[in-house]
Amino acid sequence: MRNYIGLIHKDADSDYGVSFPDFPGLITAGINLDDARAMAEEALALHIEGLTEDGEAIPEPSTLEAVMADAENQDGVAILVGVKTEAKRAVRVNITLPEDVLKAIDAFAEAQGLTRSGFLVRAAKHEIGHAKDDPNDNYADTRLGA
Structure with a gap:
């Protein structure tokens, strides 16, 4: 577990708003302190799950001292928000692609703010999900081992 x-x-x-200095743009809120804390745990878990699915790096938690040293953070009350992180082991693979396809992948990934690996993970999950959702795609059954 990371905090x-x-x-x-x-x-x-x-309402009580919660922001995360380690994840700029991630905010949530609750009607009371207990609700805000619960919403913070849920929002953080979902955000980290999304980053993982996109192949993006998860930042190391900042120290309280580092967070509070930033003048923008001094108006907030700091809380620790725990999140269970399942470290999915990345496996290095070697594949062969046509040069034009590789260039297109790299250009698209860069435009989307992704790494090549992050883009390929996202594309593979999209295609697998699409094949599973299409009842008329009999070929998908053989491709996915169904």
């Missing part, structure tokens, strides 16, 4: 710093913010006439 990340969440910062609770509360303005007058608002």
Whole structure:
């Protein structure tokens, strides 16, 4: 289990907001402190799951000292938000692709902010999911070992 710093913010006439300095843009909220904490755990878990599925790196948790040293974070109340991370073992593979396809993959991945591996993981999962969802795709049954 990893613990990340969440910062609770509360303005007058608002719910309790939670932001994560290690994951810019990830925010959630709850109607009370307990709800905010529960929502923070769920939001963080889903965000990390999405990063993992996209083949993106999961940042190491920052220290409380590092988070609170940033002037932007000093208005928040720091809490530890735990998340279970299943380390999926990455396996290096060697594949052969036509040069034009590789160039297209690299260009598309870069435009989307992905690595080549992240893009290929996303593309493979998309195709597998599509094949499983199409009842008329008999070829998918043989390809997926069904």
